[in-house]
Amino acid sequence: MDFTNIAFYIFAALTVGSAGVMVFHRNVVYSAVGLLFAFFGVAGIYVLLAADFIAIVQILIYVGGILILLLFGVMLSQKLTKVDVRTESMQLVPAVVVVGGVLAVLLLTISSTPWKLAGSLEYEPTTKAIGRLMMTEYLIPFEIASVLLLAALIGAAYIARKN
Amino acid sequence: MLFNFANVLTFIVFGAVFVGINITLSRILQARNPHPVKLSTYECGELPEGDSWIQFNIRFYVIALIFLIFEVEIVFLFPWATVFKELGLFAFVEMMIFVFILLVGLAYVWVKGDLEWDKSTAVPDPALAPSAARQELTEAIAS
């Protein structure tokens, strides 16, 4: 058993454990902390999958952007006393059945599909290659992304302002 | 590549361990002498009033929103900057279009005043406002 395997199990345990905390803790701020470690664990998984650039983007956007925004949302919209910050659950039993079913189907599909494996990607820096691809093959999605971002910026600013 | 990332992980873990050692050491050495007043929330020596919840200025939130969009833009700019020299004019023009579209967004929030910090909109207490007679007097003196 070599190191990447051990690292995989550590990061997988970290990710699933923190995601569990996020889902099952009753305090929203603890959920956010759970999410923080889940994002970090997923970044570790990306490194093991030879995606160094994606791992950094994961930290930068999810931890440095989305999570901060979520925390601001919690701080702004909730009374921060111990009682009110809780999040309640509803329809627990049907949810467990449905989600359990989905998980079972997914795992069954994964294990029964004969994947056509084609070796594995080398561990080498990906940033330049991604930049090159983005300027050539993925040029249209790249430019469309800028329009999407513009729309999101204007829309979000408009909705947040209107009160 | 994996070795370098493992090193980064070592630094993170070691940083946490370093804090843990220091705090534990301090725990052992310090005298602990709790008292209800000492453990009360600090409010400049006054008795704490209410809980810590205050209505935050919504501007914090709008700023974070705008920040998130620009951070995403930076994610695109970094890989572009590394290959900018070899790809030349074409990539430069493409990126200028991209940046320009986002600058439209910046101009929009600028013009709409989302980047301004909210001034207080509270109406001044009429009881504290200068009376009409006094105001007249002030103007008379000023003129």
Next chain:
Amino acid sequence: MPVLNANLTLQAAQFANLPETLQTILFMVLGAAIFAGAAAVLALVGVYLERKISAHMQDRVGPMEVNTEIPVLKNIGHGWAQTLADALKLLIKEDIVPAEADKKLHLMAPFIVFAATLAGFSVLPFGPGLVASDLNVGLFYIIAISSFVVIGIILAGWSSNNKWSLLGAMRSAAQIVSFEIPASLALLVVIMAVGSLNLGDIVAAQAGGIHKWLIWWYPPFNILAFFVFFVASLAELNRAPFDMPEAESEIVAGFHTEYSGMKWAMFFLAEYANMFLVGVIIATLFLGGWTSPFGDFLNSGPFPVFWVTLKAFIVIFVQIWLRWTLPRVRVDQLMYTSWKVLTPFAFVAMVGAGIWMML
């Protein structure tokens, strides 16, 4: 002495007999330990410098008394052991956690802040090959890892359950994220010029003396980028004149109002370690990093470490100088500076340098 030598040889032999993976792990932990120790020592030096420099700027003398009886060190005087004494005081000081606080998160916050700060040190190059982690995405990584600090600050503010803590944390977070945009945009100029995110490559591109430093490339755009980055980094460090989050006349001590003893010391240490981190980053990106300003003169052996540390401390000196010279800005002025001054200028620098490179 021979006994010691024999001992060392024996230990070296034993070390060589260990399995290779174990050796690697030992090396990595040792490296992290050295960097953590260096960060702590440099932070103490930074605190001492701040006190002395501020004192002399205000025509005082600052700490003068604390000294030891050890013969050589005794002659240094000038209260050089003051910060050591302070550190010892903080170690035995009672750690008061407010009864209303969320104890788990209150404890977790200093861990996150310090670990993230130390993690930033792993990619800093201190000489040819003298870098803990030669990451290819180094610069990008530093920006990313510093976002953990924001989360730690918000958690510290929230878990204290104190008005000033929470308000200070929100201000701090909003300020850091606002200035991250112009700082990152200013970095782009460097990356475009060098074509690499690796800090070692960036230093290598500037080798050969003071006239080769990146700050002089593509004038005036790189100098503009340098100033944008410097101002933005001041704000990201919550340093004066952008120390709104800790405006003690308004919100006591900001997010760490309810912290005391060693936990507070960890925030403080992280703050000064961050100052040094930014100093090294600025030195590496714009001021030639570990290369000598005089070409090949004094450019080998221990000198690279000396040069980069010297440059970093010059940057730190300017930071301290500004703190004791400029008044604090208001929140609205802060946001104005970030979004309406620095960000447009950073764009100008980026586009200008790009056009220059095209010509």
Next chain:
Amino acid sequence: MEVGLNHYLALAAILFSLGLFAVVTKKNAVTVLMGVELILNAANINFVAFARFIDTDLDGQIIAVFVIVTAAAAAAVALAIVLNLYERLKSINLDEADSLAG
């Protein structure tokens, strides 16, 4: 046991289920959003894993970048809506937000 594609896919499936569970059961709009982020992360793990083991080129990674970008834009708009909801109803519980009249 050697870690292969199936391990990564199983991890992604578990993350997906946890996120789905949060989305289905939580009343709090912010927590629901957190669940959505988990689901997107699970999808991304799949993309990157396929890029490593089946495609062995960078297409999957680029798709992952675009997913992250879209997630950020979605989160910004969604949180703006949550904030607006709070301004109107003084609550961000989704079961109370059943009126379109505002």
